[in-house]
Amino acid sequence: MADSAAIAELWRGGQLESTHFGHAVICGADGSVEAAWGDPDAVIFPRSSCKMVQALPLMESGAGRDLTSRQLGLVCASHNGAALHTEAVAAWLKDMGLGESDLRCGNQTPQDKAERDRLIKTDSSPCQLHNNCSGKHAGFLMLNKHLGGHADYVEVDHPVQMAIKAAHEELTGEQSAGYGIDGCSAPNYSTSVAGLARAMAYFATAREDGDARQNAAYRLSRGMMAYPEMVAGEGRACTELMRAMGGKVAIKTGAEAVFVGIIPELQKGIALKVMDGGTRGAELAITALLVKLGVLDADHPAARKRLNTIERNWRGFETGSLRLAPGFGEGA
Template identity: 45%
Template sequence: MANPVIAEVTRGGRVESVHRGRVVAIDADGAVLFHSGDVEEPVYPRSALKLMQALPLIESGAADALGLSDRELALACASHSSLPIHVQTALAMLGKAGLDETDLQCGPHWPLNRREELVAMARAGDEPTRAHNNCSGKHAGFLCACVHQDLETADYLDPDADIQRQVRSAIDAVAGTTLGPDTCGRDGCSAPTYALPLDAFARGFARLATGQGLEPQRADAAIRLMRAAMAEPEMVAGPHRLCTELMSACGGRVYVKTGAEGVYVATVPEAGLALALKCDDGATRAAEVAVAAALMRALAAGHDLAPALAPFARAPVRDWNGVEVGAVRAVEPA
C-alpha cells in the first residue's frame, strides 16, 4: 500500500503535485502519539542522525577536556552552510585537538545553500576545502573524540574504527536497534550511516530529548548537545534554512534537524515528544512543511508554540516576478 500524501503543491487554486511519505510522533514513554504510512520500514536518516553520532564526543570526555563551546557542539550536529563562521569553527575544533584541515576525510565542496558565498569565493579565486563540507563539524567531532582517547585518526571513517563502533553502540542503545553491516551505508560525506526503522529513530530522539530511559551519563550528553543546538541555531544550518529559522522562531524550545532525501527529526523537550518523517521522493520542500505541521499536530491544541510553527507549514510558490502563484502546503493524512 502506498504511503499517504503528506504535502501538496498548488497553482491557480488547483493541486499540481503531491508528495507521499510517512511520519511518526512518540512521547517520552515510547508510546506512539500518531503515525501514518509504513513507519517500521528502515530508512537512512542521513544527517538527521548527527546528534546521535556526536554522543561519543561528550561521553568520552573529549568535549570537556578540549573546552568545546556550545557553538562548537552545535556544529558537531550540523549540516552547515559553509559560511566563514562555520568553516572557522570547524578549524578551531581541529586546532584544539592538535589537528588541521588535512585530517578531515570529508570531501570538499562549494557552499550548497548560499549562492552569495559561492560567488564571493569564486571571484576571490578561492577553492573550497574539506572544512567547507557541510558535515565538517561532525567530522571534527569524531576526530576530537579520537585524539582525546588516543584512538587512530587515519581510519576514523572505517565502520570498524573504534570511534565508529562507539557511534554505532550509542545509536543501538538509544534507538533499541541492532545495527550491522547489512544496515550500513556510506553518507555523502563518506562517514558510515545506518538504516533504522522510522519509529525507532523517533523513539530514540524522544529519549534524547528527555533523558528518560537512558543511563545518566548518556542522558546528560544528549541534553547538552540538544541544548547547544537550540541555543546556537545558526550553527546547525544557516540563514534562510528551516532548521535555523524554525529553532530561532521557537526561542530554543524546539530541536529540528534535516537529513538528505526528505528526512526530518524534531523534538519538543518540554513536552517530552519527538517525531520523524521521510518524504518518499526525497523532496525537501515537502519535508519542510510536513515537519512543521506534524509538530503542531503533536502538541496540544492551542499550544503557545503554534503561532511560531504555523508559518513553516506553508511555503509560497512564486513566479519569476516574485508574485505568489501557489503554495507548498502540508496535508494531514486521514
C-alpha cells in the first residue's frame, strides 16, 4: 500500500487506532483526472460499482428500449432482496417468458429484515430472486434473448459477457488486465481507479438526445437517480445519499469497499477503493467527496450518519470517532 493515501482514521481514547488507506479519483468531462488521492493507476476490480457499465449493451442494443426507469434502477442494483425488489424481478422475468430458474446468480439470504423474517416464519428458503444482483441478471437474460445466446450467459466467452467486456474497455479507455468471478458468478473485469472514474464521467456527460450509447448511459443513470430505493434499499448508503441529493447524482457501491459517483451537473465522475475492503471507510470517503464537490449537504442526516461519526458501545457510551484522514478530499 506504499502508493495509497490515508482516507479515514478511527480514534479511540485520544489515540489513532486504525487507518483506512486507498485510492480515489475525480475525472472531468473529457475523461482527464482532475483530482486524485493515492495512485490513480492502481488496478482494482470494480465489483458491483460498474453495474451501469454492464447494463450498457442491453440498452445500447435496443433490447431494453421499453424498460421503465424503475427497471433501469433495478438493473443497476445491489438490492436488499426486499419484496419490492423480488416482485419486480419476478414480474420482469414473467414478461420475458422466463422464471427464477433461468437466473444464474445463485440463492442469497435477503438483507432486508422484513423479507428475511417472512422466510423464517414461513419455513421458506431464499431463492435467486433474493440475490442482490437479480436485477442485473434479468437484464443479462433480456440481452441474451436479443443476441440468441445459450442459457449459461455468465460464461466469460458468452456473447453477453463479450459485449460487456467491450463496453467496459471502451468506457474506461483501457484494456482490462483480466477478470475475476463476482459473487453472482458473472465475470468482473479489472480496471484502474482512474479508468473507472473515466467511465463514470462518460455517464455524467451522456445526453438523452445523443447517439445510442449516449442515450443508454443517460437513461441508466437517470433510472438510478429516480428510483434510489431500487438500487439498494432502506438503510443503505446508495439509497439514502441519492435521496439526500434530490435525484441529481447517481452513486453505486461495490463489494470490497469500491464506490463510484456520477454527477451530471458538474460533468464529473468519481471512483474510489479502500484497500482493506472496509465499507465504513468507503462510505465516509464517498460522502466526503460529494460534500466537497457541493452536491451533498454535510448537515443532511444521511451525510451526518457517515461523515466523521461517533463510535458508541453497546451501552451507548462514546468510545471513539471515525473521521477523515488529514488531506483527503482537499483540492476536490
